[in-house]
Amino acid sequence: MTIDxxxxxxxLTAALGGRLDTTTAPQLETALKEALPGVTELTVDMxxxxxxxxxxxxxxxxxxxxxxxQGKMTVRxxxxxxxxxxxxxxxxxxxxxxx
Numbered sequence: 001m002t003i004d005x006x007x008x009x010x011x012l013t014a015a016l017g018g019r020l021d022t023t024t025a026p027q028l029e030t031a032l033k034e035a036l037p038g039v040t041e042l043t044v045d046m047x048x049x050x051x052x053x054x055x056x057x058x059x060x061x062x063x064x065x066x067x068x069x070q071g072k073m074t075v076r077x078x079x080x081x082x083x084x085x086x087x088x089x090x091x092x093x094x095x096x097x098x099x
Contacts, residue, residue, distance in 0.1 A: 002048070003031050010040040010071070017048030020056030029059045036063070040071030047077035052085050064094060074098055 001024035002017035012035055020028060036042065042063065046052075052060075060075075067073035074096045078086065086092045 001027065003028055005031060005035050007035065007039070010038060011043070012036065012039045012041070013043045013045060015045040015048065017050075019051040019053075020049060020059070021051060021053040022055040025053070025055035025059045028056070029062070032059070032063050032066075036066055036070075039067075042067050042071065042073040044073065044075045045077055046075060046079070046082060049079070049082060052082045057085070057089060057091065060091070061094070072096070 001019055002015075004015040004017075006013045006015075014028075014032065014035070016028070018024070044060065044063070064073050076098045078097055083092075083097075086095065086097065
């Protein structure tokens with residue numbers, strides 16, 4: 001999995017690639033935990049993400065909960081397979097998803 005984090009002022013973009021699963025979820029969790037203090041706008045770019053497991057969903061949900069307290073979070077460029085996971089799990093009602 002690749003995680004490319006870019007910060008501009010209080011805006012943070014996390015571009016994810018590969019597989020977000022049980023093995024890689026802790027890596028994203030750590031990266032976000034270190035990067036989110038002071039952030040008011042988080043964008044999670046999933047253009048290069050191929051797979052999302054329940055462990056990955058847990059990290060995305062934790063990030064959403066934190067951003068509910070300190071700003072807003074947007075998920076972008078979700079492919080059909082991952083969008084289906086979001087729909088089945090009800091995450092479409094929790095997340096702000098943009099094309």
